[in-house]
Amino acid sequence: MQAGLQGEFFRPYHGRMIRLRYTEPVFRPPSEARSLILQVTNGCSWNRCAFCEMYTQPQKRFHFKPQEKIEQELGAVSGSGVPVRRIFLADGDAMTLSFRRLKGIMLAINRHFPGIQRVSSYCLPRNLKNKTAGELAELGELGLKLFYVGCESGDDLVLERVNKGENFETSLAALKKIKAAGLKSSVMILNGMGGKRYSRQHALNSARLMNAAQPEYLSTLVVSFPAGTARYQAGFNNEFESLDQAGLFQEMFWLLDSLELENTVFRSDHASNYLVLKGTMNRDKSRLLRTVRDALERPGAVNLRPEGMRGL
Ligand SMILES: C[S@@+](CC[C@H](N)C(=O)[O-])C[C@H]1O[C@@H](n2cnc3c(N)ncnc32)[C@H](O)[C@@H]1O
Numbered sequence: 001m002q003a004g005l006q007g008e009f010f011r012p013y014h015g016r017m018i019r020l021r022y023t024e025p026v027f028r029p030p031s032e033a034r035s036l037i038l039q040v041t042n043g044c045s046w047n048r049c050a051f052c053e054m055y056t057q058p059q060k061r062f063h064f065k066p067q068e069k070i071e072q073e074l075g076a077v078s079g080s081g082v083p084v085r086r087i088f089l090a091d092g093d094a095m096t097l098s099f100r101r102l103k104g105i106m107l108a109i110n111r112h113f114p115g116i117q118r119v120s121s122y123c124l125p126r127n128l129k130n131k132t133a134g135e136l137a138e139l140g141e142l143g144l145k146l147f148y149v150g151c152e153s154g155d156d157l158v159l160e161r162v163n164k165g166e167n168f169e170t171s172l173a174a175l176k177k178i179k180a181a182g183l184k185s186s187v188m189i190l191n192g193m194g195g196k197r198y199s200r201q202h203a204l205n206s207a208r209l210m211n212a213a214q215p216e217y218l219s220t221l222v223v224s225f226p227a228g229t230a231r232y233q234a235g236f237n238n239e240f241e242s243l244d245q246a247g248l249f250q251e252m253f254w255l256l257d258s259l260e261l262e263n264t265v266f267r268s269d270h271a272s273n274y275l276v277l278k279g280t281m282n283r284d285k286s287r288l289l290r291t292v293r294d295a296l297e298r299p300g301a302v303n304l305r306p307e308g309m310r311g312l
């Protein structure tokens with residue numbers, strides 16, 4: 001995830017001075033670093049997850065951008081001649097937009113960039129409730145092919161404690177719908193989200209969810225509290241105990257050990273992680289488990305990201 005500054009800013013794209021107006025901060029997945037970020041909505045319409053402070057500043061109050069403004073921005077970029085191969089629809093849940101609006105945006109993208117390779121977006125499971133697999137497939141035909149789904153956990157109790165507003169079944173239903181439409185999902189799971197008490201069940205049920213869904217990509221981030229833990233503690237009756245490094249690694253071991261994935265790219269390389277892990281599951285399962293075991297049992301044997309280099 002990448003944050004910017006507060007307020008409204010113009011940013012250059014690919015080093016060229018195309019005036020694109022953003023309401024900052026803007027977050028995007030690390031893998032969208034080279035994509036054009038098209039802010040079709042501002043903030044997050046849910047905005048109630050206890051761990052997430054990404055869209056809590058006043059200027060990030062949820063609203064969507066009118067189609068004419070989106071068209072103007074696309075026109076400014078296409079008029080500049082910079083090549084655009086990938087577009088990320090921001091902010092936190094652009095997929096809350098109706099099928100009709102999303103189709104309008106995708107048609108405009110195709111008019112301005114006929115060669116567009118891939119459009120992607122964050123997507124809450126509930127964003128797909130009012131969209132059929134057929135509608136998703138139609139958006140896919142227009143290039144909207146990848147969804148970053150913040151499942152965070154497969155454990156219903158932990159999801160309730162953090163007020164995600166989703167559970168195992170709703171998350172699975174969304175991931176299955178994405179697959180049925182022939183599109184791809186990249187799931188985020190939060191390491192440490194259940195604290196000490198729920199660590200094991202969080203890991204095991206998250207693995208169970210992934211095994212049932214078989215997403216194309218899976219990444220883990222370490223839950224972080226840049227604004228303190230007060231809001232988070234409230235959901236845990238003030239009994240939340242953060243995991244230390246060893247606790248995080250143990251939880252990662254349980255997760256990896258229980259994963260039964262046919263062909264999922266696994267990444268635990270986000271800046272919030274101490275231990276960087278990359279592989280394809282289950283092919284690389286034993287190697288990844290060995291690395292985690294080494295980190296647990298032979299401190300110093302595995303390189304860890306220093307505290308000062310971590311971020312959200
Ligand atoms: C910008 S959010 C948008 C995700 C999308 N709204 C959803 O819920 O599916 C992207 C991801 O950042 C991660 N995130 C948010 N707050 C975090 C925190 N405090 N610590 C670690 N990861 C966090 C979560 O995994 C979340 O799904």
Ligand code: SF4
Binds near residue numbers: 044048053055
């Ligand atoms: S994690 Fe996603 S749904 Fe939850 S508040 Fe943040 S952006 Fe919104």
